[in-house]
Amino acid sequence: MTLHSHTSSTWFGRLRVNMEDLTPGAAICLCFLIIVFFIGIFAPWIAPYDEAQILTNDSFMPPSAEMWLGSDYLGRDVLSRLIYGIRITLFLALTISFISFLSGVGLGFLAAAFGGRIDNWMSRLNDALLSFPSLMLALIVINSLGSSFMVLIFTIAFIDMTRVYRVARALAVNIMVMDYVEAAVVRGENKWWIICHEILPNTVIPLAAEFGIRFTYTILFISALSFLGLGVQPPQSDLGVMVKENMQSLLYGEYTTLYPAIMIAMIAISMNIFVDWLLLQSGTKLPEEV
Amino acid sequence: MSLLEILVKRLLLGLGTLLFVSFLVFFGTEILPGDVAYAILGQGATPELVEQVRERLGLNEPFHMRYWIWLTNFLIGNFGTSLANGADIGVEVSRRAMNTLILASCTAIVAVPLAIILGLMASIKPGGWIDRLISSVSLALISLPDFLVAVILVSIFAVKLRWLPAIASIRPSYDFFDWIRILILPVMGLTFTILAHMVRMTRSAVLNVLSSPAIEMAILKGVPRRRLLVRHALPNALGPIINVVALNLAYLISGVVVIETLFNFPGLGRYMVEGVTNRDVPIVQTCAMIFCTFYVLLNILADILSIIVNPRVRYKK
Numbered sequence: 071m072t073l074h075s076h077t078s079s080t081w082f083g084r085l086r087v088n089m090e091d092l093t094p095g096a097a098i099c100l101c102f103l104i105i106v107f108f109i110g111i112f113a114p115w116i117a118p119y120d121e122a123q124i125l126t127n128d129s130f131m132p133p134s135a136e137m138w139l140g141s142d143y144l145g146r147d148v149l150s151r152l153i154y155g156i157r158i159t160l161f162l163a164l165t166i167s168f169i170s171f172l173s174g175v176g177l178g179f180l181a182a183a184f185g186g187r188i189d190n191w192m193s194r195l196n197d198a199l200l201s202f203p204s205l206m207l208a209l210i211v212i213n214s215l216g217s218s219f220m221v222l223i224f225t226i227a228f229i230d231m232t233r234v235y236r237v238a239r240a241l242a243v244n245i246m247v248m249d250y251v252e253a254a255v256v257r258g259e260n261k262w263w264i265i266c267h268e269i270l271p272n273t274v275i276p277l278a279a280e281f282g283i284r285f286t287y288t289i290l291f292i293s294a295l296s297f298l299g300l301g302v303q304p305p306q307s308d309l310g311v312m313v314k315e316n317m318q319s320l321l322y323g324e325y326t327t328l329y330p331a332i333m334i335a336m337i338a339i340s341m342n343i344f345v346d347w348l349l350l351q352s353g354t355k356l357p358e359e360v
Numbered sequence: 361m362s363l364l365e366i367l368v369k370r371l372l373l374g375l376g377t378l379l380f381v382s383f384l385v386f387f388g389t390e391i392l393p394g395d396v397a398y399a400i401l402g403q404g405a406t407p408e409l410v411e412q413v414r415e416r417l418g419l420n421e422p423f424h425m426r427y428w429i430w431l432t433n434f435l436i437g438n439f440g441t442s443l444a445n446g447a448d449i450g451v452e453v454s455r456r457a458m459n460t461l462i463l464a465s466c467t468a469i470v471a472v473p474l475a476i477i478l479g480l481m482a483s484i485k486p487g488g489w490i491d492r493l494i495s496s497v498s499l500a501l502i503s504l505p506d507f508l509v510a511v512i513l514v515s516i517f518a519v520k521l522r523w524l525p526a527i528a529s530i531r532p533s534y535d536f537f538d539w540i541r542i543l544i545l546p547v548m549g550l551t552f553t554i555l556a557h558m559v560r561m562t563r564s565a566v567l568n569v570l571s572s573p574a575i576e577m578a579i580l581k582g583v584p585r586r587r588l589l590v591r592h593a594l595p596n597a598l599g600p601i602i603n604v605v606a607l608n609l610a611y612l613i614s615g616v617v618v619i620e621t622l623f624n625f626p627g628l629g630r631y632m633v634e635g636v637t638n639r640d641v642p643i644v645q646t647c648a649m650i651f652c653t654f655y656v657l658l659n660i661l662a663d664i665l666s667i668i669v670n671p672r673v674r675y676k677k
Contacts, residue, residue, distance in 0.1 A: 201377045202384060203655045205614040206648050210388040213636040213644045286503060293505045294618055298633050313507060317622075320515045320526075328515070331508040338503035346499065 096347035099340035106156060106337055113157040117150040122305060130316075130324040139329055142316050148326055151312060155330055158308040159337075162222065163288045169227035171281060174234025179269055181235075182242030183261045189239075196235050204229045204291070212300050222301060226291060230284050237280050237356060241273040275352040282345035283356075286338045293334050309334050366667060374660040381652045382434070386427050389645050434649060440642040449646050452631065457650065459530060460620070460627035464612055466543055467550040472605055475555050479562025479601075486567055494559060501556035506618040510549030514622075517545060528623040546623045553615040558608045565600030569593050599666040606662030610655045 092100065109116055118138075119125060124145045131141040139148035181189040211225045242265075245251060251268050259267075295301030296310025304311065312330035319326035349355065421429070433440070439449040482494040501509075518526035528542040569575065570593055578592045617629035624630070628647055635643030 198377060198380050201656055201659065202381055203610070203613050203651060205617060206651050206655075207384075207388075209617075209632060209636050210385060210644065210648055213639055213641070214388060216639075290503075290505050294507070294614065297505070297507050297618065298621055300633070300636055310505070313505075313511070317511070320511070320519045323519070325515070327511060331505060331511055335504045335508055338505075339500050342499055342503045 091351060093347060096344055099343045099347075102336065102340045103344065106340075107160065109153055110157040110160040113153045117147075117153040119147040119150040121151045121154040121307070122146065130319045130322045130326055132324060140324060140326060142312070142326055143318055148316075148329060151307065152309075152329055152333060155307055155309040155312050156333065158302060158306060159289060159292065159310075159334070162219070162292050162302070162308065163285055165223055166227045166230060166288045166292075167281060167285045169223065170230035170234050170284060171277075173227070174231040175238040175277065177231075178235045178238025178240075179242050179265045180261075182239050182246055183265050183269070185246070192235075193239065196232050199232045200236070205294070208291075208295060209300065212295075217295075217300055217303055219302075219306075222292065222295070226288060229291075230288060234280065234284060238273070238277065241276055242269045245269045245272050275348065276354045276356055279345045279349050279354070280356060282341050282348070286341045286345075289334060289338055363667070367664060370660060370663055370667070374656060377656050378653060381656060382431055382649060383427065385645055385648045385652065386430055389641050389648075390426070390430075430645075434646070439646040442643055443640045444638050449642055453628065453646055453650070456626055456628045456631050459625065460616060460629060462539075463543065463546055463550070463620070463625065463627060464609075464616060466547045467554070467612065468609055470547060471551040471555050471558065471608075474551070475558030475608075476562055476601060476605075478555075478559045480566060482559065482563045483566040483570065491563075495563070498556040498559045501552060502560070504552070506549075506553045506615050507622055509552040510545070510619055510622050513545050513548055526623070528625040530626055542625075546619050546625055549619050549622070550612065550615050553619075554608045554611050557611060558604055561604040561608070562601055565604060566593070566597045568600070569597040572596070595669075599669045602665045602669060603662045606658045606665070610658045613651050613655060 125137070125147055126141050126145040128141060129143045129145055131137065131145075133140045137147050137149065139152065142148050142151060177192065181192045207229055208225050212221060215221045245268060248268075251264060254264055254268055292301055292308065293310030293313070296308050297314045299314060302308045302311050304315075307315075309330040313327050313334075316327040316330075437450060439453060441448055442452075478494055478498075482491040485491060514526045517524045524545050525542055526545075528546055530539075530542070534542075574596070575588070575592055578588055583592065613629075616627065617633060619625070620627040620629035621633050628650060632644060632647035632651070634640075635647060
C-alpha cells in the first residue's frame with residue numbers, strides 16, 4: 071500500500087496521503103456521505119416547504135415541478151419530509167454512535183489495561199448482555215418507558231456499547247502485549263498514560279472503521295424500530311417512519327415509500343464501502359467480522 | 361477434559377445465560393415502568409383500584425418472590441392473560457409460534473444451502489470475478505434495511521404483476537398451496553436479510569482455513585486439489601460454517617419481527633410488536649422470553665456442534 075511508502079509522521083499528513091489514494095468507488099461514497107450530512111445540517115434552509123405543511127388534498131400525487139417527489143399520504147411534500155427525515159435519522163445515529171463509542175471504547179480500554187480480575191468480570195458481564203438479542207432488548211425498554219428520543223438514544227447506545235466494548239477490548243489486548251507497552255510499564259508510566267499514548271494511537275483506524283460499521287448498524291436499527299411504529303413518534307419523523315406511513319402508496323402505483331427506504335440503503339452502502347476501503351487501505355482488520 | 365465434560369459445562373453455562381436473560385426480561389418489563397397496575401387501569405386509576413389490582417396481581421410481594429412465581433409459571437406454560445382483552449396468552453402464542461416456525465424454517469431451508477454454495481463459490485478463487493461479484497452484492501445487501509427488499513418485492517410481485525398476495529394473513533381453510541402462495545414473498549424477504557451475512561462469513565471462514573499452514577503443507581505435499589478440499593479443507597471449515605449458520609439463524613429474530621409486521625403475518629413477531637404498541641406486559645414478556653430462549657439455544661447449539669466437529673476447540677481455554 072502506498073500508505074507505507076510515504077513517510078508522513080503527523081496524522082494530518084497521513085490523512086492527506088490517504089485521501090490521494092481514494093479509489094473512485096470510495097470517493098463517490100465519501101462525497102455522497104458529505105452531501106447527505108450537509109443536507110441534514112442545513113435542512114431548514116434547503117427544504118422547499120415546511121415538513122408538516124399540508125399542501126394539497128391529494129395523497130400520493132406523482133412528482134411535479136412544484137413537488138419534485140410528489141405528495142405523501144397526507145398531501146405533504148415528500149422531498150421536504152425526506153430532507154428533514156435525513157436530519158433526524160443522522161442526528162440520532164450520530165449521537166448514539168458517539169455515546170456508545172465513548173463508553174464502549176473507554177470501558178474496553180480500561181478492561182484491557184487493567185487486565186486480570188477486572189477484565190475477566192467486565193468481559194463476562196458483557197458476554198451475558200450479548201446473549202440478549204438487541205431488538206428484544208430495545209422492544210422491552212420501549213414497552214416499559216415508551217418511545218422518546220431520550221429512550222431511543224440511550225437504549226440503542228447501550229446495545230451498541232456492548233459490541234463496541236468487545237471490539238475495543240480485543241484491539242487493546244493485542245497492543246498490551248507489545249514490547250513498547252512493556253517498556254512504558256517499566257518506565258513507570260501509569261495506565262492512563264498507556265491508554266492515551268500507546269493503545270489509542272495504535273487502534274485509531276480500526277476504531278474509525280468500527281465507528282462506521284456501528285453508525286450504519288444504528289441507522290438500520292432505528293429505521294427498523296420506526297418502521298415498526300416503535301421508534302421516532304409522529305409528528306417527528308425519520309426515514310423509517312416515512313417508509314411506514316407511505317406503504318399505501320404502492321397500491322396507488324406510486325413509489326413514495328421507496329424514496330426514504332432507498333435513501334437509508336444508500337447512506338448505509340456508502341458508509342460500508344468507505345469503511346471497507348479504510349480497512350483495506352490501512353491493512354488492518356477488525357477482530358470480528360460480525 | 362473429556363468431550364462430555366465440556367459439553368455439560370457448556371450446557372450449564374447456557375442454562376445460566378437463560379436464567380440471566382429471564383431476569384433481564386422480568387426486570388425490564390415489571391420493575392422499570394414503575395407500576396403495572398397504573399398501566400392496566402390507565403386513566404381511571406384511583407388509589408383504591410390501584411391497591412386492588414396490585415393485590416390481585418401479587419405486586420405487593422417482594423421482588424424475588426414475584427420473579428420466582430413468574431419464572432415457575434412461565435416454565436409450566438402458564439403465560440397469564442392479556443391485559444388488553446383478558447385472552448389466554450398460551451393459546452394465542454402456541455398458534456402464532458407455529459406460524460413463525462413455519463416461516464423461519466422455510467427461510468432456513470432456502471437460505472442456508474444457497475448461502476453456503478455462494479460462499480464456497482466466492483472462496484474458490486479469491487479476487488476473481490465471481491468472488492468480486494458475490495462479495496460486492498452481499499456488501500450492498502447487508503446495508504439494506506430489513507424492509508426495503510420486502511417492499512420492493514411487494515411492489516413488483518403483488519402490485520405490478522399481481523401474482524402473489526401482499527398480505528399474508530392466514531385462514532384455517534388454507535391448504536398446502538395457499539400456504540405456499542402467501543409464504544413466497546415473506547420467505548424471499550427474510551432470505552435476503554440473512555443471506556448476505558451468511559455468504560460473507562462462510563467465505564471468510566473457508567478462506568481462513570485455506571490459508572492455514574496445514575493446507576499449505578498439503579499443497580506442497582502434492583495432494584490433489586479435490587482431495588485437498590474434501591479431506592483437508594472441509595473438515596476444518598465445517599465448524600466455522602456451522603457456527604455461521606447457527607448465528608445467522610439467530611439473526612432471523614429481528615428479520616422475523618419486521619417482515620411479519622410488514623406482511624401482516626399472524627406470527628409471534630407481530631404479536632410482540634402489537635404487545636409493545638399496546639403496552640401489554642404479559643404478551644411482551646412471553647414473546648421476549650420465547651425469542652431470547654431460541655436465540656440462546658441456537659448459540660449453544662453452534663458452540664456444541666463446533667466442539668464436536670472440531671476437536672481442537674476442546675483444548676482451547
